[in-house]
Amino acid sequence: MVDIKQCEDFFPSEEHAFCVFMLNNQAMADLHGHEFDELVIVRSGSGFHIVNDQAEMIRQGDFFFVTANDVHYYEATSELSLINILIRPQRMFKYIKDVDDLLIPITDKTRPFAENYQPLTELALNRIVLLAEGISHRRDDAFDSLYFSGTESAFLQILTILCEGQGVSKDAIDGWGKVYLLDHIRQHYAQEINWKGVCEEAGIAIRTLYRFFHQMTGNTPEKFQQLYRLLKAQELLRTTDIPVSRIAILCGFLNPSRLTEAYRRYFQHTPSQERQLSLSIKQR
Numbered sequence: 001m002v003d004i005k006q007c008e009d010f011f012p013s014e015e016h017a018f019c020v021f022m023l024n025n026q027a028m029a030d031l032h033g034h035e036f037d038e039l040v041i042v043r044s045g046s047g048f049h050i051v052n053d054q055a056e057m058i059r060q061g062d063f064f065f066v067t068a069n070d071v072h073y074y075e076a077t078s079e080l081s082l083i084n085i086l087i088r089p090q091r092m093f094k095y096i097k098d099v100d101d102l103l104i105p106i107t108d109k110t111r112p113f114a115e116n117y118q119p120l121t122e123l124a125l126n127r128i129v130l131l132a133e134g135i136s137h138r139r140d141d142a143f144d145s146l147y148f149s150g151t152e153s154a155f156l157q158i159l160t161i162l163c164e165g166q167g168v169s170k171d172a173i174d175g176w177g178k179v180y181l182l183d184h185i186r187q188h189y190a191q192e193i194n195w196k197g198v199c200e201e202a203g204i205a206i207r208t209l210y211r212f213f214h215q216m217t218g219n220t221p222e223k224f225q226q227l228y229r230l231l232k233a234q235e236l237l238r239t240t241d242i243p244v245s246r247i248a249i250l251c252g253f254l255n256p257s258r259l260t261e262a263y264r265r266y267f268q269h270t271p272s273q274e275r276q277l278s279l280s281i282k283q284r
Contacts, residue, residue: 005034017093020135026080031073038066039085046217047077053238055231059182061119064110078218083132094148102159178212189228190252238278244271
């Protein structure tokens with residue numbers, strides 16, 4: 001049974017077309033849906049977002065849109081802090097028109113992350129954090145015209161920043177640019193990664209790489225990549241009829257036995273059992 005979040009439990013009033021929640025240290029969440037749409041911006045940390053059985057690695061500066069028709073959850077989170085903007089499906093804003101024109105390109109680029117998708121820069125994320133905090137902290141029981149003009153103006157600015165956002169260059173590897181290393185796994189999770197070569201290209205020491213990955217994910221690069229492979233294998237088992245042997249190769253495992261061994265260790269059941277479970281759920 002999927003838990004469905006209700007509008008009445010989150011929106012301050014019937015007049016609110018949207019509301020903002022700042023969530024710190026988002027833990028792994030059970031599968032759930034909601035009556036409203038949700039725009040999510042990753043403020044810090046990392047983890048995996050599973051939406052409609054499709055797995056995406058998420059990290060600081062990422063953003064994505066979840067509709068009222070979706071079901072999703074978070075897996076393997078590490079100090080994951082989110083900005084959640086909940087939006088009523090009716091879109092009854094006081095002053096904003098055609099907000100869907102800005103939401104469509106955001107959805108197109110992030111479901112799943114497209115090749116032209118660019119996470120937020122540090123500057124862009126900081127601007128959004130300030131705008132979101134301003135909305136979240138504003139409390140006015142009267143909810144007058146000034147309240148809605150101010151909050152909707154801030155929301156419109158957030159959408160504009162998301163549509164204009166530019167990515168982080170690997171040349172900016174110090175500080176914020178270290179997220180480039182996580183993006184390398186996002187792009188090459190199924191391949192054998194030469195981490196020494198990555199460090200040389202990025203201009204950092206191997207010990208710096210391992211320290212960063214532990215800070216950002218709680219894992220070594222190898223273990224984080226293994227987890228990514230397992231979650232992508234789970235996605236294919238749930239959403240396709242590709243044979244397990246082929247899934248093993250597609251997700252970077254040397255052979256089906258290696259996949260089965262790692263899968264059982266993490267999920268407590270085998271890939272074949274995963275597929276059987278998925279089929280039984282779909283047939284209900």
